[in-house]
Amino acid sequence: MTKEEIAELVSTKGAIQRREADEMVEVLLEQIKKTLEREDRIKITGFGNFEVKRKADRRGRNPQTGEALTIQSRRVLTFKPSAVLKNSINGES
Template structure:
């Protein structure tokens, strides 16, 4: 499912009175709120769905796959998601 399909699903869930624009605005507001909280270093927990959090990766040594020489991989941050037991059970 891509963003356009998700907007259509939200529009259908909101009912006949909802426009595609209002559904897109609602989805954008939710996604912006989640990304804003993650940028601030906060954890976002949605009961019945799952938890988004920021994972810190330490700097480490790696190998260049082309040449085989050792190289330093910089520290980085990434987003983690852990599905709730309710969501896991629904699958």
């Protein structure tokens, strides 16, 4: 599903103009992005949690040459689905 399809669905289900739905979706996604950039957690009840975690430097190797190297620290976005979402996907109540 694309952002355009989401906006179309919001417009149809919410009985609002398409332009307003586009703006709503854009604002929502921008706020999610800014929240994650600050490394704050996002919890959507019945859906799941988004969280940015830090990974430390670690040892690795170049698979082509076998040369040892250090993989730099980084931030990783994680998503943990809620039990409600997991059950819904698996067809359970």
